Amino acid sequence: MSEETQIAQKQDTSEMPFYAHFAELRSRLIKSLAAVGVGAVACFSFSPALYALLARPLKDALSEPSQSLIFLSPVEPFFVYLKLSILSGIIVTLPFVFFQIWRFIAPGLYAHEKKALVPLVACSTVVFLLGAVFCYFGVLPLGLKALMAMGMTDDFSANAQISMASYYTLVIRLILAFGIVFEMPIFSYFLTRLGVITHLTLLHHWRIAVVLIFVIAAFLTPPDVITQVALGLPMCLLYVVSIWVARIAGRHHDAGDAASPEDA
Numbered sequence: 003m004s005e006e007t008q009i010a011q012k013q014d015t016s017e018m019p020f021y022a023h024f025a026e027l028r029s030r031l032i033k034s035l036a037a038v039g040v041g042a043v044a045c046f047s048f049s050p051a052l053y054a055l056l057a058r059p060l061k062d063a064l065s066e067p068s069q070s071l072i073f074l075s076p077v078e079p080f081f082v083y084l085k086l087s088i089l090s091g092i093i094v095t096l097p098f099v100f101f102q103i104w105r106f107i108a109p110g111l112y113a114h115e116k117k118a119l120v121p122l123v124a125c126s127t128v129v130f131l132l133g134a135v136f137c138y139f140g141v142l143p144l145g146l147k148a149l150m151a152m153g154m155t156d157d158f159s160a161n162a163q164i165s166m167a168s169y170y171t172l173v174i175r176l177i178l179a180f181g182i183v184f185e186m187p188i189f190s191y192f193l194t195r196l197g198v199i200t201h202l203t204l205l206h207h208w209r210i211a212v213v214l215i216f217v218i219a220a221f222l223t224p225p226d227v228i229t230q231v232a233l234g235l236p237m238c239l240l241y242v243v244s245i246w247v248a249r250i251a252g253r254h255h256d257a258g259d260a261a262s263p264e265d266a
Contacts, residue, residue: 030102037098041091042084049083052090056173059138063146064162071166082166089174093134100126107192126188133184134177136236141176145229172224179222183237190244194251201249204241211241 045052057071073079092099100123108119150162193199204211219234 026106030106034095034099034102037095038088038091041094042087043091045090045094046083046087048090049086052086053083053170056086056138056170059142059146060164060169062143063150071169072163073166078165078167082170085170085174089177092178093131096127096130097123100130107196122188126185129184129188130181133180133182136184137177137180141180141223141229141232142173144232145224148228149224176223176229180233180236183233184240186237186240187243187247190248191251194248199248200252201245204245204248208241208245212238215241 060071073082101119104119104122104126190199190204194201215237216230216234219230219237223229223233
């Protein structure tokens with residue numbers, strides 16, 4: 003298949019009226035939210051197990067008398083379990099959600115690129131989970147120990163009494179943040195293939211990117227240097243990987259995106 007034919011196919015699917023794009027986006031969002039909702043309902047009974055799992059880094063950071071979380075209202079445990087079931091629903095339905103995202107982007111791709119949808123969905127799911135695992139095993143233990151050590155000193159002379167809602171809101175926010183951040187190279191690939199950016203764009207603005215990365219890290223993490231650096235450094239590394247990915251994607255585009263014989 004010639005490059006002109008591929009471009010024509012791409013334009014036929016990408017040059018849609020605005021309302022058609024909006025309708026497509028709304029449809030994908032509704033399907034994704036419905037899937038997450040079903041997953042959340044199915045996972046609600048597993049919320050106590052997830053509660054215990056996510057509480058482990060905090061218990062390791064606290065002394066024995068302070069290891070129990072408290073709740074400040076009768077409905078707080080229920081809403082914590084509800085949030086945890088939603089988190090479980092998101093994780094369980096990740097492949098379907100990413101499939102909806104890439105299907106929405108697919109009209110801007112060539113025919114042979116659309117055939118890579120399944121590997122891209124798998125890669126997106128894996129890197130999101132890697133980000134969540136890195137947060138749980140790397141960032142949470144270090145950050146919580148630093149914060150608890152800062153608060154439970156002779157200067158403060160205070161005991162930790164942490165509510166369920168405050169702790170799990172922080173944990174869920176961090177896990178989702180790290181999962182999304184780890185998607186940076188994949189989004190870099192698609193933005194390059196769609197012609198929005200190039201690897202030169204990323205290279206020229208690396209100084210601004212580093213500043214923004216640490217601003218975002220400071221916004222997403224608790225106010226301690228350890229967790230901010232624990233998020234900022236991987237983001238910087240992922241930015242470098244994104245430059246490399248964008249360069250490879252740009253080379254394919256410059257080569258004319260030659261399709262295989264089956265695409266003809």
